[in-house]
Every structure is written in C-alpha cells, then in structure tokens.
Amino acid sequence: MLEKDIERTLYSREEIAAKTKELGQKITADYADKTPLVIGILKGAIPFMAELVRDIDVYLEMDFMDVSSYGDALVSSGEVKIVKDLDTNVEGRDILIVEDIIDSGRTLNYLVELFKYRKANSVKLVTLLDKPEGRVVDLTPDYFGFHVPNEFVVGYGLDYKDRYRNLPFVGVLKPEIYESNS
Numbered sequence: 078m079l080e081k082d083i084e085r086t087l088y089s090r091e092e093i094a095a096k097t098k099e100l101g102q103k104i105t106a107d108y109a110d111k112t113p114l115v116i117g118i119l120k121g122a123i124p125f126m127a128e129l130v131r132d133i134d135v136y137l138e139m140d141f142m143d144v145s146s147y148g149d150a151l152v153s154s155g156e157v158k159i160v161k162d163l164d165t166n167v168e169g170r171d172i173l174i175v176e177d178i179i180d181s182g183r184t185l186n187y188l189v190e191l192f193k194y195r196k197a198n199s200v201k202l203v204t205l206l207d208k209p210e211g212r213v214v215d216l217t218p219d220y221f222g223f224h225v226p227n228e229f230v231v232g233y234g235l236d237y238k239d240r241y242r243n244l245p246f247v248g249v250l251k252p253e254i255y256e257s258n259s
C-alpha cells in the first residue's frame with residue numbers, strides 16, 4: 078500500500094540488514110571491553126536501532142532522547158529543541174548515539190556537545206544514512222550505513238509528515254505526494 082507513493086527505492090530491506098550486521102560487528106569489536114550506553118534519537122532511529130542492537134554482542138544499555146528540529150518541514154529549522162531528555166546520567170559513560178540520518182548535522186552536533194558537557198567518557202555516532210551534501214556544520218559519523226544523495230528520503234524510520242517510518246526500505250517519494258495536502 079505505502080509502496081505506491083514511492084518513486085524509487087534507494088536501499089532495500091536486505092541491503093539494510095546486511096549493512097547493519099556489518100556495523101554491528103565493527104561496533105562489537107570496538108566496544109569489546111566497554112558497556113556502552115546506546116542512545117536512540119526519537120523517533121527516526123527506532124527501526125534501525127532495533128535491528129542494530131541485535132547485531133552488537135557486548136553488554137550495553139539503551140536510552141532514548143527526543144529532539145526536534147524539523148517538525149513537518151523538509152529542511153531543518155536550525156533550532157534544536159529537547160522534547161524528551163535521557164533517564165540516564167551520562168557522566169563517565171561511553172555513549173553511542175544512533176540516528177537514522179545525518180543531514181545538516183545540526184541535531185548531532187548539538188547532542189555531541191551536550192553529552193561532552195555532561196562529562197561522557199566518549200561519544201560516538203552511528204547513522205544508517207549520511208547525507209554529506211546537506212551539511213552546514215562540520216561533523217563526520219564514526220559509523221555509517223550508506224551515503225545518500227541530496228534528496229529527501231523516507232522509510233526505515235525516516236518520515237514525511239510523520240508518515241512512512243514503517244516502510245521497510247529507504248526510498249524517494251513521488252513529487253505529487255509533496256504537492257497534495259492530505
């Protein structure tokens with residue numbers, strides 16, 4: 078049903094699963110002697126994080142934070158707002174932030190600085206998608222799944238007006254979806 082709104086698939090469910098497994102193996106090796114606090118950034122990170130943590134084989138804890146800079150818009154407002162903070166004290170912890178996408182970099186840049194200010198021992202980023210052409214701040218993820226072209230993408234957590242997060246692959250919407258107002 079949702080597929081009818083998609084113009085083009087960029088990454089299939091199978092490609093994403095294989096890439097996630099690869100990332101999980103790297104993270105397992107890098108955190109072998111640590112117990113990271115894995116922080117998912119709501120809501121987009123949920124599908125990827127759910128899959129990724131099952132591919133990481135070290136003791137870890139999970140927490141979630143909700144920040145928003147997009148709302149319903151296609152471009153970032155530039156202002157990052159904390160909607161829900163962590164339940165966990167990050168002082169001395171090894172943080173692994175999980176995201177669905179890094180675009181302008183503003184959200185992640187804000188969070189990295191925040192966790193450093195809160196005295197985390199280390200802060201690393203893993204993102205399913207990286208859109209380097211969208212960057213307005215200098216930020217490089219420690220781990221990423223795919224480089225995406227400079228287009229608005231949906232699926233696997235990524236939304237347009239809060240929809241399409243449950244699409245089991247990443248794709249580009251048909252232009253008429255943006256033109257219609259439903």
Ligand SMILES: O=P(O)(O)OC[C@H]1O[C@H](OP(=O)(O)OP(=O)(O)O)[C@H](O)[C@@H]1O
Nearest residue numbers: 119120121145146147180181182183184
């Ligand atoms: O690099 P940036 O330009 O900051 O963009 C990336 C952020 O924007 C999206 O979140 P959004 O604010 O749309 O919240 P959502 O995850 O609930 O959709 C996405 O999930 C990232 O968190």
Ligand SMILES: [Mg+2]
Nearest residue numbers: 121147148236
């Ligand atoms: Mg969004």
